[in-house]
Amino acid sequence: MKVRREKRLCYNCNKVYTYGHQCAKKQFYMLEGKDESREAEVEDHDGAENVLEGSLEEESIICQHALTGSMGIQTIRLKGRAKSREVIILVDSGSTHNYLDPKTAKFTRVEVKNTNVCGISSHAKCTAFTWSMQWVEFATEMRLLTLGGCDVVLGMQWLIKIDHILLYAKQLSMSFMRQNKWITLQGIKEESKLMLMVGKMVRRLLDN
Template sequence: MRYRQYLQPIGWNEYVMALVERFGSDFDDPMEELKKIKQVGTVKEYQVVFERHLTRVNLSKENAISCYIGELSPKLNVAVKITNPTSLSQVYRSARLQEAYLNAIKPPVSSHSVLSSRKIGDQKNFSNKPILPTPNSTQGIFNKNLNRRRLSLEEINEKRAKRLCYFCNEKYTLSQPAEHMEISIYSLNGSLGFRSLKVTGYHAKKGLHVLIDTGSSHNFINPNLVQRLGCAVRSTSPQMVAAANGSMKVDKIKTITWLLQGAEFSADFLLLPLGSCGVCLGCNGC
């Protein structure tokens, strides 16, 4: 205590460093520990461990972002890099969104397959009656639709020029069967993905937030936006739209004309609740 009267007041950083020097381990290397961290569980669990070690080192914002992305799982690593985050908070949010999206599109594990593999020796004793009910035709259509081959840019341009449906060789109309309709998770929550682009258009001098999304099969518009614009809608035959969170029914349609970068466009839109974008231009409108 008597020695303290000869010391000058120090700042917080110096105080922390002095504590680490006095009571810390001689062989502890915070930077080495940070580089050893890898994502083995969920994004939230990885974020907690990463932030705990990050407080012990002095890294620039860019290096911290690089360290975090570098140790994500391979699928999340690529998906987060595409969003080009500029802060740690953006990195964290992007990683959580991409993780939720990958979990949503992950094919469900078949209970029938698991049970069959465990009791393969007793298969002869099973009755011919299936363990699970046969899925209805709508579910089969959606699964087939979600696994279909993506068209190349040349194929899309050729079908657009011939006014053909993108998923068959018939003339395109909005009365196409329900098997051809799907909407991506980016349009549903209004976020950007590697297959989408946000632009601003105008209808009756009112701004429209348009999401160009090649992951969606058709054009969609938020019913709340239609109401604010005062547009009249017309009914159409009810159809089902496949989405990551299940299927949704659409039965109303509206033709919208809008301006984009000095050019005028017109297309039919199906009414469906969307995220912050308000308008989704799918494959048939791109």
């Protein structure tokens, strides 16, 4: 990586990086790694930063948590509503873009623009997906991708547009400024999810 910086080479191809540079072939990356590894976390952030500085429109990085529905140190899970229906939203700083599950796009009836498909990443987009979180309305661009354990992923594409954002990992909450007002969003705690799963198992045993 040091050699590439010195030679001003693109991080994704061997061509010299200049303003407006785009890689010849679109690529899609999925980050994998253990949360307890601090070194792996730093490397993941470096990779995401390089992609964001290079050609954000051409490259996509999505964290493994967004595809499997698992929690990580870079994620907060929130409840939201879209078209009067509850959706599960994963705020994930390890993903470069925003992603919307195709099933969610279908029932919200958003306008989708289909382009080419590269690997497992669908480049179909909806330019104005609207939803609310704790009575606050939002709207942003989304890329369609089949997700696991959530309906929406809000990545760096959404986070970099927020002013003065504060993330509280232990409390699973985030606060930020919007229209000159502080907004605090409380995440879903895993304990409640575990209790719900245990409750369902107990009901099944009683039914049998």
